[in-house]
Amino acid sequence: MGTLEHSSRKKIRRQNLTRLVIGSVGLVGMLGVAAVAPNVLTAMAKLGLLPNARQKESINRARDRLLKQGLLKREDGFLRLTPKGEAMFHRISSYDQATRKPPRWDGRWRVLIFDIPERRKGLREKMRRTLTAIGFIRLQDSVWVYPYDCEDFVALLKADFKIGKDVLYLIVEEMEGDRHLRKYFGIH
Helix, strand or coil: CCHHHHHHHHHHHHHHHHHHHHHHHHHHHHHCCCCCECCHHHHHHHCCCCCCHHHHHHHHHHHHHHHHHCCEEEECCEEEECHHHHHHHHHHHHHHHHCCCCCCCCCCEEEEEECCCHHHHHHHHHHHHHHHHHCCEEEECCEEEECCCCHHHHHHHHHHHCCHHHEEEEEECCCCCCHHHHHHHCCC
């Protein structure tokens, strides 16, 4: 395995751990089961998510990293989300909502067009990586297509990346030559 593949897998695992820890703490607070998550590891173990000690170490490192980043805080021996952590929890929840596939396709394409200036090239690349991760497919350099409603997620993305005026969200009833798109998304 090449170094790029290895680092990519490591980054994805780290993102998944972050989502798991933030989601666990946020979910426990949201459901009102308790005002805090006394021990994220215990909760995950009860769900069968921690089969070995090595994964516990990974979770502990993720927790410590989130504490250092200011997303979590310790209060009276408990973990709580900070306001910054709550914002991330809501972004994660919105991402999960946006990527859920409805049972049937409504026959409309969601097209995202963006024109991010060259001076913000890093942001443009981040936008492309995010769209790819969600499941969008690239039609042209800055034209991306997705078959399902994701307007709320796009609004969140625009606000998060501070690119509101540089991005257009279109709902298209028909698209010429969409056979390859239908095949890609498994739509008949």
